[in-house]
Amino acid sequence: MSHPKIAIIGLGYVGLPLAVAFAKKYPVIGFDINQSRVDELNRGKDHTLEVSDQKLQEALKTSATAGMKLSTDQDDLKESTIFIVTVPTPTDKNRQPVLTPLIRASETIGKVLKDGDIVIYESTVYPGVTEEICVPVLEKQSGKTFNKDFFAGYSPERINPGDKLHTVTSILKVTSGSTPEIAKRVDELYASVITAGTHLASSIKVAEAAKVIENSQRDINIAFVNELSKIFRLLDIDTNDVLEAAATKWNFTKYTPGLVGGHCIGVDPYYLAQKALEVGYNPEIILSGRRINDGMGKYVANEVIKLMLNKEAKVKNGRALVLGITFKENCPDTRNTKAIDVIKELQTYNMNVDVCDPWADKDEVKTLFGIDLLRCEEINSTYDSIVLAVSHKEFLRLDFSALKNEKAVVFDVKSFLPTEQIDGRL
Structure with missing residues (x-):
């Protein structure tokens, strides 16, 4: 891990800040299938506003040991030894998980995978996706054997769009790997740029589950106060006054009512719900919270x-x-x-x-x-x-x-x- 060559697959709200952070210490290839996005970034502009023009332009100044190159050319990935996948994981109109971007990214990586390479996924998924869905794609495309020729890790993204205080390096990072040795290497890699520190999870599935429940918990808590708001409006009571009064107790967690959208809180609970249904459990609280917030x-x-x-x-x-x-x-x-x-x-x-x-x-x-x-x-x-x-x-x-x-x-x-x-x- 002393001289890793890192490829970030997906240059959106998650991938770009991560690529810029790694580019301070390592050579980075930022890969995206959207040519207009890559062209925009190569001009030193980020329309998502997650990375300032100055930081982006500094990262684009490459050297032999650091810096970032942006590309849509799959051949530019061939020299990379660490692949980090940060593509979106949305749901369809029926609220079913859409893993197509994740699978396509895995196919792209599989075509350039070499012995000893590590593929780390950051996209939010339900427990099991990395090893049960992504890894077989990597094996099929590369002809290589998992945990013998190549390895995997999972380190869930914790980007908060628009938040200039809790940036990628200042949020503690959960890490994991497909073997104890690889888990340690993945953790060391992130620890080298994440100033807030890391938490090494016991397995990839544990890390996947930790991520998906973070947003599910927040979704449920907001659904609760949204339901309170409906009740208190009928009672002609100001919900905010009630929350302020209740928050004077030391162990009361204050959430506020509102609209719940975005690519995380409004989506991730459906991933956990889908997996629960697959194993025969009907997730009542999770789906109830989603129904309230969606309405x-x-x-x-x-x-x-x-x-x-x-x-x-x-x-x-x-x-x-x-x-x-x-x-x-x-x-x-x-x-x-x-x-x-x-x-x-x-x-x-x-x-x-x-x-x-x-x-x-x-x-x-x-x-x-x-x-x-x-x-x-x-x-x-x-x-x-x-x-x-x-x-x-x-x-x-x-x-x-x-x-x-x-x-x-x-x-x-x-x-x-x-x-x-x-x-x-x-």
Whole structure:
């Protein structure tokens, strides 16, 4: 491990920051099948904003012992000795795990695999995927034998998109390997760049399970407070006041209600649920939490409509402004956003919906959702309802009084705005 040559497969929110971190100490090949993504990065720009232009440009300055080269050419992977897979693991329209990107990445690696190489997976999966699905693909493509000719590891990603405090090197890393010796080597590799330290799991399956329950636990906790919000709204009690009071107890863990989207929390529980069903167990709590959170966009829209009817605001052919379409605040990522559920439900009431987001990419939003996105400075209308779906910092600077019609309703999904500006919140 003194002179590893590292290949990162997948240059998205997870792979790029990891590649940049490793490039400070080792020669790195960053590989992605998206030519436009590689071209963008080679120009020193990252539209995900996970890596600053300066850090990216520094990483691209290669030497014999460090630095990063970016490529879509499979031949550039041939000299690598460590392969780290950071491709997405989404679900389909039926909430079933989609392992195709993982399998395709394994096929690519298998074609260049050499004796002694190690393949490490970071993508979130259910326990068993690495050894039962990915490794056979590697064996088939390479003609080599697992744990004899090549080895595997699993070290789950813990990237938090948009978070500039908890970056890849400052989050403790779980590691594992297919043999005790390989596990130690994988752990040493990550420990050389992860300043927060590492935790060596007892097996690959344990590491896989640890990752998938991290997000499942968070999903369930948010589902609980979302359900509380529904109850307390019926009781005319402010949920946030209740949570603040309860949080005064030392062992109360405070979560807040809201929309749960993104590529992790809104997806990963289905991976664990699918594996549980395969072995004959019906995961009641996990799927119940998913049902509650998946329904929150529609719930928010319906609560807005109720408030509008109470104030006699114009609903049919009325105008609504939804603030935010990314899946979380201060981040350009729109993957699996639940703000779109709010928008679609409002449209079922024949409302004309404008969407403002200072972070999302206009072209991407147009392609994905057919929406002509507004920036804050482009808003030139008044509205019958305003829904703050995502708490981007820029929204605090808006003059809501200038955006509202006489009987307009302002609903704050994130409890972000001053209470005197709003008519309702979760």
